[in-house]
Amino acid sequence: LDNGRLDGGGYGCSPLSSTLVRNRALLVQRGNCVILAKAFNAWVSGATALIVYNNQEAGDVIEAIPVAGQFLPTLFLPRSSGLALKNLVATNATNGRETIITLTPASEPLVFERQPNVLLDLSSRGPTPTRLLLIKPDVVTIGSGSYGPAQDDDPRGENRFPRPDPGSLQPTLYDPSGYVFTSGTSFAAPRVAGAAALLRQLHPDWSPADIKAALMTTAARPTGPNEVGLARIMDRGAGLVDVDAARRVLSLVDPPSHSFGSVVVGTPSTLIREFTIKNRSQSVAVYTLQAALSPPAPSFLKVDVSPMQLTVPAGGTGTFVLKLTIDAGAISSRIDSEGFVLVSDGEQTTPRPLYIPFWIRTAPR
CATH class of the missing domain: 3.50.30.30 (Glucose Oxidase; domain 1)
Known part of the structure; x- marks a missing residue:
């Protein structure tokens, strides 16, 4: 039926x-x-x-x-x-006929291979619902096929407890072994929290903002078929958490991402955002910077970063500026655009070029 x-x-x-x-x-x-x-x-x-x-x-x-x-x-x-x-x-x-089906258990369990690094449809997307339209998520990580501890004392799991709506059942998360495979943000978020805890143990003097910057700017973006790196920034944030890269970074960018929000343009406009970079190493760092728009890049938007080279002493800070130039006359409809800044010092304090995503929504006046 x-x-x-x-x-x-x-x-x-x-x-x-x-x-x-x-x-x-x-x-x-x-x-x-x-x-x-x-x-x-x-x-x-x-x-x-x-x-x-x-x-x-x-x-x-x-x-x-x-x-x-x-x-x-x-x-x-x-x-x-x-x-x-x-x-x-x-x-x-x-035609007045019934459909008769027969369900026969398979003699062997069916095994379906799952491609890694693919963003699930259930993963929440950005931007934030506030007028600021911030970039979210910040990062992504494994949340599908997670094998972890579960209840082993009652097959009803959470459903043993009274609920306001008796029909709104929850997944049981029960197995006699005490472990189950499951999926969801509830299993991705603890992994990121664990990565943050490891970094805090490694760098007890780093602030929460420093830890966040380390995780975001060193995230990976694999670009195989359907992989995370091909997704939009508002789908995957800075990318896939890479704890090994995060533990090796000694340069921290603040903020590690930026949304210019929604901009209604009637005349040619220029938007500017300043970033700070901290050199937490024991040596002078010489950074090379570049900025680019992600395809499809609109013709009315130009991006620039300055300076293109920045020298920061050991334990010191420096600043760079991201500039967006908007040709208002070429905007005919609302468009979401995105791009990134790359910061590298030849792997002296950056295990790979640090990646700082940015995003903007433009509309004609």
Whole structure:
């Protein structure tokens, strides 16, 4: 039975008519609530199985279903297969026929290889919702397929506790072994916190802003097919946390990223942002600086950084300026643009060129 015929969206995020659902396999679309809640609603409505197909954003990606705590047999399909099944059910219903399916457990577990360094669709994107339109996230890191500790004393997991909405189930995060595979920001954020803690242990005199700068400016941006480096700044921030690079950096840039926000332009304009660089090493550092716009770069926007070479004594600070020049006459619609500044001293205090992203939204007056 196609749940889309019952609740419109086909998400299965609320109980349905038991008269229609009882003793049927229910087809639902991924999204709007956790799969465990879909399974619970199908179960209380009398369904015998649940088939979940992927949403439009994730397409034919196969996602692992949390097995522990499921209420009934559950199958996950790529979007193309789900839509094909949905069309078959609709065609049969139009012709007065029922669709009969058989779910047979595989004799061997199916193994799906997952490409590393690919940004998940569930990862939150920027900019911030405030009028400042700040760059977020700052960085990204592993948050999918995380193997970590879980509850081992109750299959209901968090669902053992009373909730304001009994239908809003949470993933159980239960396994008798005490460990599970799972995904989410809740598992990426602790990794970044752990990286920050390691840097603080290495440099107890560094401020939180120093630690943040070290993690952001040394982040990696791999550019293989579909990898993080190909994503936009508002999708991946400075890039993928690289703890080894962060532990070796001794030059810190403040701020480590900058958003010029939303700018409505009626006449030619120039925007300027000053940055500070600290040399935390024991030697003089000579930095080479360059700035560039990321493609597709609009013709009305020019970027410049000065000076192009900067000498900073041991333990000292220096400044450089990022300048954006906007040709207002060439702007016909709202456009988001981005770019970066690279700072290098030949790997003396920078394990790789430090990367400082910037972003701007322009619109005609």
